[in-house]
Amino acid sequence: MTTIKVQGMKCGHCAETARKALEEIEGIRKVAVNLDTGKIDYEGNAPIEVIRAAIEGKGYRVVE
Secondary structure, X not given: OEEEEEEOOOOHHHHHHXXXXXXXXXXXXXXXXXXXXXXXXXXXXXXXHHHHHHHHOOOOEEEO
């Protein structure tokens, strides 16, 4: 599993939106969003640039 930190997720709808955005990326197999910590765990081999674009395209921000 790989973990990224995401800012801007404030509710269950936000978490669901972010999860779906990642699941639509080819190569991503499993996504788990923890709204309390603002972290997303995922399995897969998609480039971080693609993941960042998917998340930020939904209005959230990937934090290093």
